[in-house]
Amino acid sequence: MKAGDLGELALRNLREAVLRNSLTTLGVAVGVASLVAMLSLGVGLQELASKRLSNSGLFDTVIVTPRRNMQAMRRPAAATPVKEAPALDDDARQTMERLPNVVEVYPQIRFPTEVRYNGNPYSTIVAGVPDSARGNGAYDGIQGSFFSGPNADEAILQIGFAKDLSEQTAGLIGKDLVVRYAERQALPPQGGTGDGSGNDMSGAGGGFSIVPREKKLRIVGIIETEPAAGFGGFGSGRLLIPLEVASTLRAAQVNDLRDAVRATNGKPAYASLTVRATSPSQVEPIETAIKNMGFGTFSLLDATRNLRLFFTIFDLLLAIFGSLALAVATLGIINTLVMAILERRREIGILKALGAADRDVKQLFFVEAGVMGLFGGILGVGFGWFIGRALTWGTNIYLHRQNLPSAHVFSVPWWLVLSAILFAVIVSLAAGLYPATRAARLNPVEALRYE
Amino acid sequence: MTTGNGVAVRAERVSRHYEMGAALIRAVDDVTLEIRAGEFVALLGSSGSGKSTLLNLMAGLDRPTGGAIFANGRNLSDLSSLELARYRSRTVGMVFQSFNLLPRMTLEENVELPLRLAEVDRGERGARVQEALERVRLEKRLSHRPSELSGGEQQRAALARALVNRPTLLFADEPTGNLDSATGESIMLLLKEIQQKLGMTIVMVTHERPLAERFADRIAALADGKLLTDGVKS
Numbered sequence: 244m245k246a247g248d249l250g251e252l253a254l255r256n257l258r259e260a261v262l263r264n265s266l267t268t269l270g271v272a273v274g275v276a277s278l279v280a281m282l283s284l285g286v287g288l289q290e291l292a293s294k295r296l297s298n299s300g301l302f303d304t305v306i307v308t309p310r311r312n313m314q315a316m317r318r319p320a321a322a323t324p325v326k327e328a329p330a331l332d333d334d335a336r337q338t339m340e341r342l343p344n345v346v347e348v349y350p351q352i353r354f355p356t357e358v359r360y361n362g363n364p365y366s367t368i369v370a371g372v373p374d375s376a377r378g379n380g381a382y383d384g385i386q387g388s389f390f391s392g393p394n395a396d397e398a399i400l401q402i403g404f405a406k407d408l409s410e411q412t413a414g415l416i417g418k419d420l421v422v423r424y425a426e427r428q429a430l431p432p433q434g435g436t437g438d439g440s441g442n443d444m445s446g447a448g449g450g451f452s453i454v455p456r457e458k459k460l461r462i463v464g465i466i467e468t469e470p471a472a473g474f475g476g477f478g479s480g481r482l483l484i485p486l487e488v489a490s491t492l493r494a495a496q497v498n499d500l501r502d503a504v505r506a507t508n509g510k511p512a513y514a515s516l517t518v519r520a521t522s523p524s525q526v527e528p529i530e531t532a533i534k535n536m537g538f539g540t541f542s543l544l545d546a547t548r549n550l551r552l553f554f555t556i557f558d559l560l561l562a563i564f565g566s567l568a569l570a571v572a573t574l575g576i577i578n579t580l581v582m583a584i585l586e587r588r589r590e591i592g593i594l595k596a597l598g599a600a601d602r603d604v605k606q607l608f609f610v611e612a613g614v615m616g617l618f619g620g621i622l623g624v625g626f627g628w629f630i631g632r633a634l635t636w637g638t639n640i641y642l643h644r645q646n647l648p649s650a651h652v653f654s655v656p657w658w659l660v661l662s663a664i665l666f667a668v669i670v671s672l673a674a675g676l677y678p679a680t681r682a683a684r685l686n687p688v689e690a691l692r693y694e
Numbered sequence: 695m696t697t698g699n700g701v702a703v704r705a706e707r708v709s710r711h712y713e714m715g716a717a718l719i720r721a722v723d724d725v726t727l728e729i730r731a732g733e734f735v736a737l738l739g740s741s742g743s744g745k746s747t748l749l750n751l752m753a754g755l756d757r758p759t760g761g762a763i764f765a766n767g768r769n770l771s772d773l774s775s776l777e778l779a780r781y782r783s784r785t786v787g788m789v790f791q792s793f794n795l796l797p798r799m800t801l802e803e804n805v806e807l808p809l810r811l812a813e814v815d816r817g818e819r820g821a822r823v824q825e826a827l828e829r830v831r832l833e834k835r836l837s838h839r840p841s842e843l844s845g846g847e848q849q850r851a852a853l854a855r856a857l858v859n860r861p862t863l864l865f866a867d868e869p870t871g872n873l874d875s876a877t878g879e880s881i882m883l884l885l886k887e888i889q890q891k892l893g894m895t896i897v898m899v900t901h902e903r904p905l906a907e908r909f910a911d912r913i914a915a916l917a918d919g920k921l922l923t924d925g926v927k928s
Contacts, residue, residue: 248810259798593794596755597855598783598811600776687755691794 244603253610260583267572267579268619274569275623275667279659280630281565285558287631287654292550293523302523305530306351307331307339307516308539329537332512339518342532344525349373349486350513354494358482359421360408367404369422370480371489375519384648387416387464393487398422398460404481405465415462422482426456427495453495460484467648569667572619573674576612580678583611584685591682592690601683608679609672616671620664627663628655702731702765702863702895703752709760710747710919721747723919724761731862734889734896736910738903744919745899746867752897753788753865754781765863783812787856791868793848795840795855801827802836805855812859826854830884846877853884857892864888866898870905882909 244252257264310328329335339348352371357364374393376382382389382399390397398420405412408420429451466483496514518533520526530540584591591604631653639649710722722744729735729752737745750756751763754770763770766785773781782788795804805826809819827833830850840848849869856864866885870878886909889896900906906913915922 244811245813247816248813252810255798589794590796593796594807594811595779596753596782596788596790596794597808598779598786598859600779602776603779603811688750691755691790 244599244606249603249606249610250614253607253614256583256587256607257611257614260579260586263579263582264615267575268615268622270572270575271569271616271619271667271671272622272626274566274572275620275663276626276630277568278562278565278666279624279627279655279663280634281561282558282659282663283627283631283653283655284634285554285561286656286659287635287652289554289558290654291650291652292554302543303346303520303526304542305518305520305526305533306541307518307533308514308541309512310537310539330512331514331516331538335536335538336513336516338536339516339533342518342529344521345529346519346521347373347375348516348518350490351515351517352486352489352494352496353480354424354489354496356482356494357423358408359423360418365404365407367481369424369482369484369489369494371486372399372480372483373486382464382466385464385466386413387462389464390485391463393485395463395485396458396460396488397463397485399464399466399483400462401481401483402465402467412465415465418462419459420462422458422460422484424456424458424492425453425495426493427451428454428493451495456492456494458488458492569670573670576615576671576674577678579615580608580612580675581681583608584678584682587682588685588690588693591685592687592693595685595687596691604685605679605683608682609675612671612675612679613668616668616674617664619671620667623667624655624660624663631655700731701728702733703729703897704764705748705752705761706764707761708748708751708758708763710744710751710756711759720744720919722751722758725916725919725921726761727914727921727924729895729897731895732889732893734886734909734911735898736906736913737897737899737916738901738906738913739916740901742918743916745901745916747919748916749865749867749897749899753786753863754778755788783808784859785861785863787859787861787864789849789852789856789864789866789869791871793840793845793852793872795848795851797840800837800839801832801843801851804840804851805858808855808859814859822858823854826858827851829857829888830854844877845873846880849873849877849881850884853881853888857888862895864894864896866896868899868901870900870902878905885909 309331336348336350339345354369355366356369357366359365372390374390377389385399387399390399400408400412400415402412405415409415518529520529526542530542533540594604594607635651635653638652642649705725705727708722708725708727709720712719712721725744725748727748737748739745747756751758751770752765754765754773757771766781770778770781795801796807799807802823805823806819809822814822823836824833827836830853832847832850832854835843835847835851840851843851849872853869864885869885870881873881882905885896885898888894898906898910903913912925914924
């Protein structure tokens with residue numbers, strides 16, 4: 244029989260016992276809804292965790308340091324001379340920028356400072372934030388706005404520091420503050436090495452002097468959490484300024500003293516670089532490539548692996564529990580189709596007498612099972628979505644009562660929609676296998692005798 | 695289509711035995727029968743004589759436990775399940791005592807059903823259904839369901855369904871069994887008309903000797919699964 248005719252006859256048969264078939268389809272829908280609700284909860288929580296962690300900048304970032312630093316830390320008493328490691332200079336930075344899936348490479352700038360606001364001094368740490376951070380979601384919940392540009396003389400305050408400045412933190416936005424810091428000015432190199440540029444370089448072995456400076460900045464935003472902007476950013480930035488601005492300040496950093504006395508190849512070098520990958524999954528190859536260049540690296544790759552493993556197991560368990568309802572629905576399909584065979588025994592005999600092959604009868608029951616699975620799947624995805632919405636709604640009410648920000652704990656990605664419908668159809672077809680085979684094997688003479 | 699020498703169907707020493715517990719039921723036992731193309735043959739016998747079983751064997755609805763049935767030049771026992779279904783679809787038309795129309799389908803849909811099974815193109819089906827219904831004079835009842843028709847009309851509809859695939863063999867199992875005598879006669883007249891106009895081979899099972907004698911060209915009488923007489927009616 245042609246597919247169109249098969250479909251028409253199957254739909255007609257389903258319409259004939261509309262109540263029973265609807266209830267069976269509803270059973271499939273409940274099963275699929277349970278599965279979709281469970282999995283979308285798992286996916287939602289995974290996305291929530293991933294987004295939060297991704298926004299923190301911890302998982303798509305590799306911190307690069309000169310290898311000598313790492314070796315020095317591991318083997319402080321090494322008697323044998325260490326093989327000279329490549330310099331973490333501009334050449335190395337450019338090479339890293341050209342690596343596949345690298346978004347950007349920037350030096351980490353953070354320095355202690357004294358902030359003057361309303362005539363009062365406050366000690367804190369300033370951190371440079373790359374302009375790319377505006378799009379990574381870390382500043383989604385910002386009160387106020389992100390920097391108007393990469394060179395803007397503006398500041399974003401961490402909420403804790405903002406509270407130090409004023410009880411009414413909202414009133415700080417638009418106000419000015421003054422940052423007092425130590426500018427590093429390079430001294431002429433001994434023996435003619437170094438470029439004397441200072442800046443964010445380590446001094447190039449030429450030494451430097453410290454000059455106190457002030458910078459006026461306008462507060463444009465306040466953030467609840469402290470975006471890490473790399474590992475070096477842990478606990479670093481209570482006052483955030485554009486990286487470009489931080490770079491032009493030439494502020495003396497905590498590792499300057501150590502680097503000033505270290506012998507270098509005469510070229511200016513960075514204490515560390517932050518390499519940002521397009522996604523956490525790209526961190527590993529980037530890290531490997533950088534290690535091969537002769538630098539030390541550090542990332543939280545293992546943590547992401549564990550996170551992925553946890554959510555994979557979590558999703559699997561949710562899927563198993565969700566599938567239990569679908570398993571019950573499968574029994575419903577088998578029951579419905581077996582009943583249909585008993586009721587339509589004579590009809591099957593007539594079809595065979597008129598020329599239907601065993602294959603035609605089998606396909607007819609298969610299509611009926613498949614249609615129930617398809618409609619059940621579509622309906623189930625809808626139900627599952629509603630359950631998820633209700634869960635999110637209930638969760639957010641609870642979170643608000645706990646004075647916590649709302650969260651989207653539920654996600655129904657397109658692949659889950661398609662997979663759930665496909666799964667429902669496959670399960671229904673599997674459920675229809677026994678009844679369809681039984682119907683196809685009916686002896687037409689016996690079937691025609693059936694009353 | 696014939697098996698050669700103008701023979702439409704030939705049963706050679708055909709048996710159909712059933713095992714029921716320890717007992718062996720010989721529904722058809724060593725029957726040899728030849729039906730010529732264009733012939734109207736009545737299989738006559740009382741209930742349990744094996745006439746319907748023999749009809750089912752010749753129609754490809756059942757397989758013999760012994761002997762062979764030749765149709766279309768092939769032994770039906772050698773055909774696969776699929777080939778046998780094709781034989782039933784394209785060569786054979788069947789009419790039953792209880793009409794066997796599908797109650798939820800309209801007359802048009804019932805008659806169209808064999809065309810669907812034979813995978814006839816959709817565009818051709820309408821004309822074929824119309825033609826078959828005109829032949830049984832039910833062309834104005836297309837959208838009626840079987841329950842809205844009289845017994846005679848239902849049997850005519852079943853006849854239209856049997857004819858729609860233009861078979862060469864028509865097997866009728868007690869076609870007047872559920873009808874009153876007047877209606878039964880009209881159905882028999884219709885069968886005779888179809889045989890004469892289309893040159894179709896008809897094999898009819900009946901237990902009514904007068905009916906068989908009046909309409910059939912030949913009567914094959916069965917009793918206890920065996921062929922008693924086979925010959926042109928007196």
